[in-house]
Amino acid sequence: xxxxxxxxxxxxxxxxxxxxxxxxxxxxxxxxxxxxxxxxxxxxxxxxxxxxxxxxxxxxxxxxxxxxxxxxxxxxxxxxxxxxxxxxxxx
Numbered sequence: 001x002x003x004x005x006x007x008x009x010x011x012x013x014x015x016x017x018x019x020x021x022x023x024x025x026x027x028x029x030x031x032x033x034x035x036x037x038x039x040x041x042x043x044x045x046x047x048x049x050x051x052x053x054x055x056x057x058x059x060x061x062x063x064x065x066x067x068x069x070x071x072x073x074x075x076x077x078x079x080x081x082x083x084x085x086x087x088x089x090x091x
Contacts, residue, residue, distance in 0.1 A: 002060065003043075005057075012069055019069055020071075021070070022072045023071065
């Protein structure tokens with residue numbers, strides 16, 4: 001996933017037509033913005049430092065803050081309404 005994020009940032013840095021990027025989770029009920037639990041450790045640690053000099057994952061985040069686009073994390077409450085109501089204090 002880190003490699004894909006790097007490729008995304010590369011594209012955003014050169015494509016002046018993009019104004020908004022929406023990040024959505026591919027896993028129902030979860031939004032993980034910082035982890036790749038399926039990656040092999042050597043795939044992550046074997047990547048060279050990015051243009052910021054930081055490790056690849058941190059480079060992605062630093063570069064994302066500098067691209068001239070609005071980035072949105074799409075986080076939806078997908079629980080049934082009864083589960084949402086059950087969190088409310090009793091009246």
